[in-house]
Amino acid sequence: MLHPSAPSEPLAALAALLRTQRRIAVTTHYNPDADAVGGALAWARMLGVGGHAVQVVLPNPAPGNLRWLPGYGAAIDHLTNQVQSEAAIAQAEVLFCLDFNRADRVHGLEQALRQAPVKVLIDHHRGPEDIFQVVFSDIGASSTCQMICDVIAGLGLADRVGKEVATCLYAGIMTDTGSFRFPSTTAHTHRVAAFLLERGAEPHLIHEAIMEDNTLDRLRLTGFALHERLQLLEGGQASVITLSTEDLERFHFVPGDTEGLVNYGLTVRGVRLAAFLAERKDGIKISLRSKGRLPVNELLAAHFQGGGHANAAGGRSTATLPETVERLLQVLPEFLERHPA
Ligand SMILES: [Mn+2]
Known part of the structure; x- marks a missing residue:
């Protein structure tokens, strides 16, 4: 079992937000990488399991080697579908902003993002813009997916993590750590990864699908x-x-x-x-x-x-x-x- 390590203050605020069923949008940065896409898809699925109505909205499509990630088919992107993307964010009671911390990082979605009434940040980059109501910001974290795992554990939802969520989160951690070799890789990173393996992530398949997909x-x-x-x-x-x-x-x-x-x-x-x-x-x-x-x-x-x-x-x-x-x-x-x- 994973030991919760997300900070308690935003965790309590987030738990309060999710106490009733919400209409939710989840977004991430332009040119999304595996940490961004994997995090968004995993978190959206967890929210869906909790009974919330969730839409993942990307600023532009993921690269080809990430489109197999579980749930990608239900995500929409602003470049392909501008009207629907902006509407999904406008209609959301809560907007999750993952793996970025400045509004301009979502390019065409910036205005819709700024207008969203409740924005929750989960991110590991330096210097978040002061526009988020609930903030999980940890520049020491290897990846946003690692932080999402901590949030899941902190909310007491670890036993709801299935193979799809585990696969998406593992993909993000693996790529943001350069396959677990960057200095941001800690014992905790490996504990989170171990937890994801226990929940069904298959490292060799994930690595092959993402890293061995050259044209x-x-x-x-x-x-x-x-x-x-x-x-x-x-x-x-x-x-x-x-x-x-x-x-x-x-x-x-x-x-x-x-x-x-x-x-x-x-x-x-x-x-x-x-x-x-x-x-x-x-x-x-x-x-x-x-x-x-x-x-x-x-x-x-x-x-x-x-x-x-x-x-x-x-x-x-x-x-x-x-x-x-x-x-x-x-x-x-x-x-x-x-x-x-
Ligand atoms: Mn990242």
Whole structure:
């Protein structure tokens, strides 16, 4: 049995909210990953079991390797179904906001979200916006799915977790911890995972379905990026991969194809900061990863409209790709010097 570890104050507020049967919407961030989709589907199913009327509303569809997650077929997304998505949120008495903490992270759903009367946050990112009535925020948690598991246990609902919920939550924890290897992975993370196995999650099948689902184009894009577009910087302490629109189009890029690419740069011996920069329609997407005490979220917050976790963060730039690389090269030496290995 799982020992409850969610904080008691929001837990009591949440329990009070759910004491009567509610009309509920569950949403998450744009370009949802497994922690986002898995968390939303799992939590929606738990609410459904409790007799609430629940709709999962995503800002845009999940990538192909997540659409098998139990319950995905009943979720709607704003990109495909704008009217129904906005209506579901407008009609909800309670809106759950999972795996993000700023209204702009839901893109087109932002206005509907802001107008929702009761918003409950369950999230593990830094600095939540002050718009939520009930807040579960833990930047130390490996994943939102781990936090959801704690909330479930805290509400005394652990014995209602079935195989579908266990599968969704395991998927989120597995991916957000990089298959249980990031520093955010704790003994508690493993206890939660063990609990999910007891409830029916099958790790080998979940891992295979999510991680071994490359298209040939994606695999070749990865190879191209590593062979042609990876450079070492700062005496081998940093690596950077840059992909232009032309590069991406050559391999018929679809969203999700460069997911995780940045992590390869961090595996080069001696590298303690890895950067990935790619051209997108709305500017340059920047992902940074680091090893040890090298808070890349601070670098991104200071220079690239970004943030996130100390060892994994994202940002953006409206300059060109070469200009953005140039800017990164300008700020990198001082940053590395300030945080010696
Ligand atoms: Mn997450």
